[in-house]
Amino acid sequence: MPSTNLTFQNRAEHRAWLATQAALPAGFRVGTTRFDFTPCEAPKPAKMTLTLIALEKPTADFAAMFTRNAFPGAPVIVGRARLGEPALGAIIVNNKISNVCAPGGVEASERVCAETARLLGLVPRAVLPCSTGVIGWTLPVEAMVAALPAAAAALSAGSVLPAAEGIVTTDLYPKVRRATVGPGSIVGIAKGAGMIEPNLATMLVYLFTDLAVPRDTLRAMLVRAVGPSFNSISIDSDTSTSDTVVLVSSGRVPCAGLAEFEAALTQVCRDLAEDVVRNGEGVRHVIRVAVTGAPTAELARALGKAVVNAPLFKCAVAGNDPNVGRLVQAVGKHVGAHAPGTDLSRLRATMGGIEIFSGGVFRLDPAKESALVAHLRGAELYPSAPPKDGVFSAAVDFPPHERCVEIGLDLGVGSGAATVLGGDLTHEYVSENADYRS
């Protein structure tokens, strides 16, 4: 699934590689600024970063997909309306507060858009707003408006990295992926570490290209690219109220082959999706479940999700414990509750390529147990270290490798297939989320 097999020894090595990915396609500029403010619901000092993405010339060729959460954030409500506008000229993103169901939320988003438009000489409806962070709090609109000129002044055409860094919240490191298509390129950045089980869209993801692809084609391609990438991952089964994927073309470079463009787009989405999981909150093992032989692709994906969302299996993986009984439990839970009657008699399950279940029974012995433990240890991103104060935190701020705990589930009854990525459930996840707002 990944297009790379990277390893990094430290943050500096990772940063150097990110720099090789980060050149902005022609026609885009990014700028950020960071400022202090006090949230009115919980008055203590906080920091917000504004990330401004501007096109040198507004474009009709843009696509966006949004969360299916029934309580979408105000920027998602505004963003859906923007899809009907003739052109997009800029995107303004804030972190820290997601502006979801906050009193006056839509008006706040529109005010930020209007000020952004004024600074850039655009109409307000040419600006797409995005917010991520705490749900329920209100945006500090005046402080944001005051900070906007600094973001505009910082606009630069060199690298996407400031934007990749600006949009993060609990992410440990920025996520940038690129693909070249002839003389043009696609560059994507993503933010997201928790509340990640996208449903038809995801997190905050921005994909920029200088290749000229018309609006309708872009939109259809984005729908197809999101399926096997962002819609095939889950960190914690929670679906953000702010998930947004945006794809924008500056149209500077003629696109010779649409098929090649779509393949590159899909690969960038898949790589970013895997980056998001690998940097998921508390994730110490990435779990990749390849489901084959299912009656349908939908069931294949649902079974993969059932495995990566099963808390007991996730905990076992965290402990390098090949408790494969919990894996089969998760499959049976989903089928029993949602797909009764599915033929599981030919299920063959593997972990790290080792057969653990076939013909209706487990195939376990002490030698396999040892090999499974070795596979789990080999996929660990970093070992968990008991901290003195009980608050566990990640030991790395870069991705040390791209190995996964490899699960295979072949139902042997059809041609439905899907690959789903998820993470383990760790002390680091609990520490991050039992104390995130404090």
Add this chain to the structure above:
Amino acid sequence: MPSTNLTFQNRAEHRAWLATQAALPAGFRVGTTRFDFTPCEAPKPAKMTLTLIALEKPTADFAAMFTRNAFPGAPVIVGRARLGEPALGAIIVNNKISNVCAPGGVEASERVCAETARLLGLVPRAVLPCSTGVIGWTLPVEAMVAALPAAAAALSAGSVLPAAEGIVTTDLYPKVRRATVGPGSIVGIAKGAGMIEPNLATMLVYLFTDLAVPRDTLRAMLVRAVGPSFNSISIDSDTSTSDTVVLVSSGRVPCAGLAEFEAALTQVCRDLAEDVVRNGEGVRHVIRVAVTGAPTAELARALGKAVVNAPLFKCAVAGNDPNVGRLVQAVGKHVGAHAPGTDLSRLRATMGGIEIFSGGVFRLDPAKESALVAHLRGAELYPSAPPKDGVFSAAVDFPPHERCVEIGLDLGVGSGAATVLGGDLTHEYVSENADYRS
């Protein structure tokens, strides 16, 4: 929902109360034995307890419900067949290994039943087998057969407590609840702490009564009693492969009022269900979600489940952090994915009786924030203490109180209602499950 409002200062107080609940109804005896063995899949020493429950006279009046997991354990397969038998004379339960999809699993269960029957002078099909513990391992049949005579020799009519203690695995304390109906009684015991989101049946639960209620009536009542009790809880969204609820009448006491009997049965089931959640793996806060005004009772229950299964909300509760944005996220996630079109415009949400959301927006301020923190702290069972070795464990082996984090969700559009219980997501849960088999 609970019929009691108990508090305990220590294990001895709790034990003394359990003793007041534990008198066996007429016609039942229980006996246990504990022995050492070596699992063949992971050869290191282990201990197993056999719990034998015997009727003085086989009865036609029994009911049982089983897991809907598509990979049921061998005892569940055998148990389903037992429902067609004319009489039940004994139940034999082992912990430590659940006998799920193990080679020769059904034969192993039947062998244990046959030996039990031989000792008690029954036909083998009058014995119901139950197993709980690690999934995938094989039962140590010969060691079990060798231990059975000791369990039979221990049979006693006094107290159900030995059985309540015998069936546990990771439970911190035994669970016993009783109700009296005229001159008779219903006494129930439950085992279960993890892999708990029952689907039409649950965990291991045994309900004994001396009241004479016919088989068909018992079975219909059990289906109805399980809905608002065991089917309305979730500790970790995982559905055990071994869930079993058994209700047996010895028929010794005439039952004057079936309605009174059913009410008592339902209350015992509800109390046991709450006990199971309160003793859930790593649970430091019990979360009770009362959903009202929903279009249907099914949606009400599903929304309650969505809240108690949302990892981010569960973590916030663990940290005494009233991050109610995550609560509303969970509602929106479920509706967006599974019930699109549901009218949420009148949703009113409360925590601890305090309104936090209405009219489409959050209703938060610093004073409410403080009150919400106080509510969360008041419902904490024990504070989490960072251990020196990083392995968190429960600080109590008794239930200190029966308070809950009280969540109210009124959709304001219909008459569907449900109350669902769940727990928080803690370091204690991760410690328990990242290292359970080791």
